[in-house]
Amino acid sequence: MSWSKRGGGEGEEAGGARGYHHGNLKEALLRAALELIAQKGPAGFTFAEAARWAGVSPAAPYRHFRDRDELLANVALRGFERFEVVLKRAWDDGRPDALAALDRLGKAYLEFARTEPAYYSAMFEAGIPLATSPELREAGDHAFAVLRGAAEKLCAEMPPTKRPPTLMVALHIWSISHGIASLFGRGDAARRTLPMSAEELLEAGVLVYLRGLGFATATEKPAG
Amino acid sequence: MSWSKRGGGEGEEAGGARGYHHGNLKEALLRAALELIAQKGPAGFTFAEAARWAGVSPAAPYRHFRDRDELLANVALRGFERFEVVLKRAWDDGRPDALAALDRLGKAYLEFARTEPAYYSAMFEAGIPLATSPELREAGDHAFAVLRGAAEKLCAEMPPTKRPPTLMVALHIWSISHGIASLFGRGDAARRTLPMSAEELLEAGVLVYLRGLGFATATEKPAG
DNA sequence: AGCTCATGTTAATGGCTTTTACATTAGCCA
DNA sequence: TGGCTAATGTAAAAGCCATTAACATGAGCT
Known part of the structure; x- marks a missing residue:
């Protein structure tokens, strides 16, 4: 292999001798x-x-970057792309069933916020105007599209007469996930001691919400 | 009136002649x-x-402030205090009934985020460690206590057998409120074009959630 | 009047951002 | 192979900011 320059990002990390040009x-x-x-x-x-x-x-x-903000925006962009991948993998097209997949999706959302706090804060807390670049907005939209797809499948399983608006359901699930991740989902910042994990809190919240939509969940027998 | 110095904050805004000391x-x-x-x-x-x-x-x-961060933290502190006042006023001890008051509470949450974006971002997005000062944490807790009180009253109206954990309910409502406010609730930043206002989105979400808890809401007749 | 401490000012250090002018070299073409 | 050119780095400089130390002012009390 040509160890020369453009190794895909390896570079020299810290201190390796390099020529005038960095290479990557x-x-x-x-x-x-x-x-x-x-x-x-x-x-x-x-x-x-x-x-x-x-x-x-x-x-x-x-x-390589117009200024500091553009670098930050690029980090956020990359974060959204990664986020989409993670969410897609968790959702796995709703297998084996929408409910189980949605549960994984929520957990993946929280896990991303926890294990990639740098991406997460660049994406949601750095105050980057989404209008910064079309790509950024697009990347964000793509990530959201996963949630939207999940809501779609969920709604499709309900009888047409009481089927709620898909987009609304997606927005609700996104909001509660984001709220929990922001408020309770990170290392020790903003930590309030909870009687349950963020994951449990989210799962419970989503279950209650779905029940409110009329979606029959397994754990809850209709007649208590 | 003694126009002299400590006027309670008026000061000279910009440019007024003043002595060696500012006064406030x-x-x-x-x-x-x-x-x-x-x-x-x-x-x-x-x-x-x-x-x-x-x-x-x-x-x-x-x-007056150890460093820039301490000033920021003080802004956040003041923000939480104001937030508590606003939420308390909206909740108004649950009058005339818990549901109507909760609706006002949610709207107040969103309105605060929208009309006081500076406070809101200092409180939730500036990355101030809550451990910075006990007062800060306390102020945050007090604001949350309003939500918790609301959840309490709500739960109290439900039959004891199917009464959910108060704290959980408060956390869920807080989370979805915060999520909606953060994602959709501000001027033009992070704006995604929604088919409904943030207020409507939150109201609908909370109603669905409460229905999921078994809380009978007025707009929803039991037999559709 | 005089003392003292809170509150401001000046001046200096060191870092960061960004720009301009210059240096190096990678990629390409003859 | 040799040389041109654009991409990529460097050096130096201007301007801003945070923070500190030494010094100045005057408010409040005795």
Whole structure:
């Protein structure tokens, strides 16, 4: 293998001798940013430190990102793409049944917020205007589309007469997932001691909600 | 009236002649911070600019706040206090009935996020560790206590046999409110075009949820 | 009047962001 | 192979910010 330059992002991490050109600086900066955001939050992250981490001068990043905000936006973009993958895998087209798949979906949402706090905060808390780039908005929409697809399948299983609006159901599930993730789903920030895990809280909430829609759940016998 | 100094916060806004001492700098800084956060987000806000806005030197704020973060935390603290007042007023002890009051509560939550985005982002998105100060956590807890009280009254109206855990209900309602406010509730940031207002979305979600709990709502006749 | 402490100011250090002018070299074409 | 050009880095500089230390002012009390 040609170990030369564009290795797909390996680079030299920290300190390896390299020529005048880095070879994969853009990738390295995205990674550095992610690492730094994870450590110190989106606010604490600095362009200069990312450059240092990648072993280049403070001006080098400007060859790849218009400014600090654009780098942040790119992190968010990548986050949404990853998020979509994760959610899609969890949903798995609703197998074996919509309810079980939805449960996985919720857990995946929370797990993403917990294990990828850097992405999550870049995506939802860094205050990046979604209008920044069409791609960003699109990526966000694609991630949401997974939830929407889930709502669709769920609604399809209900009798047409009492079938609720799909979009509304998707928005509700998204909102409660996001609310729980934001308020209780991360390491120790904003931690309030809960009597249950975020996962249990979300699962219970969604079950109650579905029951409210008239969706018959297995655990709940109709006549108590 | 003694127009002299400590006027309760009036100060000179911008440019008025004043002596060596400001007279109410702490208050002026808190206001300036709020204004700046509203304009440019919690990240864009700078200590120096707040000082400028208050008409003092860049070092003066350090007499009142340990550093920039402490000022931010104080803004958040004040935000939680205000939030509690707003929520309490909306809840109004559950009058005339728990359901109507809960509806007002939800709307108040969203209205706060919309009309006080500076407070809201300082409280929930600025990444201030709640452990920063006991007061901050306490203020947050007090605000949540209003929701908890609402859940309590709601649960109390249900037959004891099928009465759900109060805390869980409060957490669910808080989560969906927070999720909707964060995702759809602000000016134009993160705006996705919805087929309904955030208020309608929240109201519908809560109604479905309550129905799922077995709470009989007026709009929904038992036999459709 | 005089003391003292809270509150402001000035000046200085060090970091970050961003721009401009210049350096290096990778990729390509003859 | 040799040379051109655009992409990618570097160096240096301007301007802003956070934070601190040394010094100034005056408010409130005795």
